[in-house]
Amino acid sequence: MNSFEYDYFLDQPISQKILIAVRTLGEYKGKEILYKEQFPEVLKTLQQASIIQSTESSNRIEGIIVPENRIRMIVAQKAKPQNRPEEEVAGYKDILNEIHTNFGRHNLSPKLILKWIKDLYKYTPEKVTGFKTEDNAILEILPSGKTVVRFRPLSAQETPSAVSKLCTMYNKNIKDKKIEPLLAVASFVLDFECIHPFKDGNGRIGRLLTLLLLYQVGYEVGRFISLERITEESKEAYYDALYKSSQNWNKGEHDLIPWWDYFLSMLIAAYKEFEERVGYITTAKGAKRELVFAAIDKLPDEFSFSDVQRACPGVSFSTIKRALQELKAKKIIKSTGKGRDAKYRK
Structure with a gap:
């Protein structure tokens, strides 16, 4: 919410780098529409691979490891989860499929976010139905083994109203076209992670929200190329950008630029790979x-x-x-x- 409060995002200095990135993504968006018309079977193949990679990578970023053959079987609904990691993978897969199938039907709201955290853990014995009930902190383990607080999110008491306010502000700014949609999505995700509304699952829900909001503003590359995999492959840059842009967030004095830069570069990397793969596969046959x-x-x-x-x-x-x-x-x-x-x- 702090990135939207009092139109805070308007005070951020927009560099040539960001302008070029936004323009480049607009061009890729146009090509994506053509690819959908010209190569539907090729895109269907890419989508199958993306679902598996997204499910695997987003969970692995959080330390949830499941053998890839088991992920394939769970995604294909040929096997039921047999342990806690597989239960969480199955929950993530279900939400991912829902986004791919019905993204246009979902309105961003606390109700939707709470439904997703419930669905993420629906196969586990532990049922999560609401926001965090205790204050939490984002910790870092130093090479020495010492644990330090990397960021202190909002308190549990502040969380419900903060999530509601964030959703309302995002929706209003998108409706009023007050901010470039790509930067609005990036800003929403940063604020969501800074609020850190759940005891666990914040990163995965944040990445699922990223996908949903990008689809809704017309950028569907995540349907064909796994954004979660690209995030995992650039994990150090991902966490570094989050860290830099979260500093002084609680005071409303944070710098959005590092996170905007990372977010746009991640999307460009996805579109480059998408274009390469579609270009390589020129016909549906083979x-x-x-x-x-x-x-x-x-x-x-x-x-x-x-x-x-x-x-x-x-x-x-x-x-x-x-x-x-x-x-x-x-x-x-x-x-x-x-x-x-x-x-x-x-």
Whole structure:
């Protein structure tokens, strides 16, 4: 809320870097619309991979580790969660699917946010139904092993009204077109994380809200390229930007620029990858095999079958195997070993 209070965002110095990033994303948005019309089957393949990667990465950022074969089965609804990490993964997957399917039907509100935190934990014995009831803090463990307070969010008492105010302010500014929508989404996410309204799950709910709000302002790249994976791959920059922009947030004297810079660069990285993949896969025929070829291009010179599987979560074992055999026949790669333990060199 502090980024919107008294139009605080209007006082931020907009650099050429930010202006160029916003313009670039507007251009990518136009291309995205064309890709949807021209390559629907290719985008369907990318979406399948994105759901798995998003579910895996967003949970792994929070230290929730589940083997990728189990995530695939849970996402495909071929298996029920068997332990606490899998229960949380299943809850995240359900919300993600809801966003992909019905993003236009959801109005940003405390009611929606509370529903999502409930759904995130619906498969666990611990049922979460409301905002935090005790004050919390964002901690950091130093290399020495000492734990320090990195940021102190709003108190539990202040949280319900703060979340309500944040949603109201965001919706009003979007309706009144008072702020660039991309910067409005970024500012909302920063404020949400600074409020830190739940005992646990704040990061994951924040990333799901990011996806929803981006969809609603017309940027749907997260449907095809996992924003959560890109965030995980740039985790240090993600936390550094959050830290810098959260300083003095409680006083309403924070600097939004570091977080805006990170947020826009993350989206540009997603759109670049999206464009590369669509450009690589020029027809729907053989799309999944082409995904494998594109993934291998980005892997190190030496890689394993499992590395390819992780890079192509929506592609079957047999399709990956055939693609690798084709590259071997063309002498593009060579292998040692067999099956999942095989190693390959370009």
